[in-house]
Amino acid sequence: MDPINESDLDWTELDGVEGTFGQKRLGEAAGGDRLGCTLYELPAGCQPWSYHYHAANEEAIYVLSGTGTLRVDGDEYALCEGDYVAFPADESGGHCVVNDSDAPLRYLAFSTMAEPDVTVHPEIGKVGVYVGAAPGSGDERTLSGFFDVDDAVDGSEDE
Secondary structure, eight states: OOOOGGGOOOEEEEOOSSEEEEEHHHHHHHTTTSEEEEEEEEEETTSOOHHHOOOOOOOOEEEEEOEEEEEETEEEEEEEETTTTEOOSSSGOOEHHHHHHHEEEEEEEEEEEOSSSEEEEETEEEEEEEESSTTTTSSSOOOEEEOOOOOGOOOOOOO
């Protein structure tokens, strides 16, 4: 594998829960298969994702610059340059990053790339389902959706 430099990659702009943010999929660009790494840049006031956890994939973040707030497993922490936090693949790994500062927040997000995966968003009553490619992958999925938990199918049949 040849090294890649993040400056050679274009930013992908995404709409978050609050505001628009940029990402560069470094792991994918470097040919990674089972370990993902994405560079995120959040402008002031941005929250990219709702509070969530993964059923199959462990994640971690490393803050490169800026400050923000991290909610993890029900607690709130101030984030700053040099902080590293791991999120287990279960409810205890529930997390949400918010840039509540006046300057950009840049961090690396690492994840295992297992599929299928389910993300649970308990505060908004949603689940995400990803089959064929893990979250964070640019590969095509055979099934992907974001569903209301209340829409769960019973599974029993009336005869």
